[in-house]
Amino acid sequence: MRTRICWWFVRTAARLLDEPERDVVHGDLVECNVGPGRALGEVIGLVLRRQAALWFDWRPWLTVLSVVIPIGLLLSHVSRWWGETTALNVARYSTVWDFRYLGYPGWRADLVRYAVISGMGFLALIGWSWTSGFVLARLSRQTLWLTATMLFVIVFVGTLGTLTTAHSHTAMAGRQHFIVFIAFPRLVRACFVMLPAVWGAYRGARGSSLPLVPTTVAVLLLASATALYSHGLEGSIVFGRGAIPADAGPDGFVVSADDPRPLWFLSLVVMWPAAYVLAAAASERWRERAIVAR
Amino acid sequence: MQLGEFEYLMLTAVARLGDGAYGVAIRRAIEDATGRACSLGALYTTLDRLETKGLVKTAMGDPTPQRGGRPKRMVRLTPKGSQAASDFYHAVIRVSRGVAWAVNT
Numbered sequence: 057m058r059t060r061i062c063w064w065f066v067r068t069a070a071r072l073l074d075e076p077e078r079d080v081v082h083g084d085l086v087e088c089n090v091g092p093g094r095a096l097g098e099v100i101g102l103v104l105r106r107q108a109a110l111w112f113d114w115r116p117w118l119t120v121l122s123v124v125i126p127i128g129l130l131l132s133h134v135s136r137w138w139g140e141t142t143a144l145n146v147a148r149y150s151t152v153w154d155f156r157y158l159g160y161p162g163w164r165a166d167l168v169r170y171a172v173i174s175g176m177g178f179l180a181l182i183g184w185s186w187t188s189g190f191v192l193a194r195l196s197r198q199t200l201w202l203t204a205t206m207l208f209v210i211v212f213v214g215t216l217g218t219l220t221t222a223h224s225h226t227a228m229a230g231r232q233h234f235i236v237f238i239a240f241p242r243l244v245r246a247c248f249v250m251l252p253a254v255w256g257a258y259r260g261a262r263g264s265s266l267p268l269v270p271t272t273v274a275v276l277l278l279a280s281a282t283a284l285y286s287h288g289l290e291g292s293i294v295f296g297r298g299a300i301p302a303d304a305g306p307d308g309f310v311v312s313a314d315d316p317r318p319l320w321f322l323s324l325v326v327m328w329p330a331a332y333v334l335a336a337a338a339s340e341r342w343r344e345r346a347i348v349a350r
Numbered sequence: 351m352q353l354g355e356f357e358y359l360m361l362t363a364v365a366r367l368g369d370g371a372y373g374v375a376i377r378r379a380i381e382d383a384t385g386r387a388c389s390l391g392a393l394y395t396t397l398d399r400l401e402t403k404g405l406v407k408t409a410m411g412d413p414t415p416q417r418g419g420r421p422k423r424m425v426r427l428t429p430k431g432s433q434a435a436s437d438f439y440h441a442v443i444r445v446s447r448g449v450a451w452a453v454n455t
Contacts, residue, residue: 076410076421077423079420080373080410080421080422080423081390081394082418082420083413083414083417083418083420083421084374084377084390084417086416086417086418086420087374087416087417088374097389098389098390099390101389101390101391101392102389102390102391102394102395104391105391105392106395109395
């Protein structure tokens with residue numbers, strides 16, 4: 057049993073090698089008749105050397121410095137903030153909910169507005185995550201397993217030791233506190249950040265070209281969602297880290313239209329992978345046209 | 351062409367093995383000569399480096415039954431590799447003249 061598990065690890069580790077080299081290494085191990093423990097050591101040693109060599113290139117570093125760290129932290133904060141506020145609103149609505157309220161135009165308008173804002177927020181999360189995964193795979197496919205792991209670790213631990221306004225203004229206890237502040241934000245991260253990022257990475261790693269028109273439409277939709285959601289994005293960082301003190305404008309409310317917005321550039325940070333996706337789709341289209349023209 | 355000690359050992363093993371030079375054979379030759387273990391990682395990363403420098407050429411061989419139907423990575427010394435190994439060897443001989451452990455040359 058232990059031997060079989062060990063060989064499974066050998067085969068799994070060897071998958072990080074290029075296919076021709078993987079075959080050669082498997083052949084060498086069979087010919088040398090080595091035990092599973094030594095085989096595992098040999099394969100891991102080779103994989104580590106190969107992976108280390110990849111980091112002499114600039115591309116993995118670009119993915120870490122431009123996607124993994126900045127966008128990972130942003131996604132961590134914004135997904136936590138969005139998860140908490142959505143769970144809080146659902147909890148509040150559910151405690152006072154009565155279907156007769158739907159007869160009031162004001163309630164209906166509120167509900168529709170909230171549904172649209174939530175939808176755009178989750179759409180933005182999915183879009184930012186998908187495009188980030190795509191960029192990780194396209195820029196440095198061979199280091200994808202490591203950069204993607206780093207991204208997910210940052211997304212899940214990036215908010216440790218920080219609070220949101222939702223947290224600081226709400227007193228909850230027991231199971232409801234667990235659901236609103238722990239379980240739901242993690243669920244949001246898993247479903248609206250991690251899965252789309254894996255999907256984007258898979259699409260990027262496949263290497264096939266993206267259709268230009270649908271990609272353009274999707275990027276424009278994401279840009280719209282980002283513009284609508286930019287206050288939420290900035291607010292999640294302001295309160296999450298406390299890096300910039302909350303500065304209410306003339307209306308006395310923080311994060312409203314008249315507030316100073318020193319973090320406006322965060323929208324550009326999360327949108328750059330989308331710009332890359334669009335540029336990749338356009339260049340692939342032009343290349344295909346050039347080949348057809350020849 | 352600057353060579354490291356391990357690179358020289360590998361070039362020499364490839365030259366000695368001739369047409370039979372491939373991963374496992376080179377590894378055995380180095381281990382027999384030095385008495386030290388040679389890992390697959392060290393072997394194949396050094397082989398890649400030598401190939402990048404143009405000192406060896408590698409190609410996939412045919413699959414064999416004793417390797418579970420998997421191919422060998424066959425290695426051949428290039429004239430440039432032969433020259434680099436020769437230069438390294440003569441440098442070692444020159445620097446070793448007169449020292450206690452050197453065989454009279």
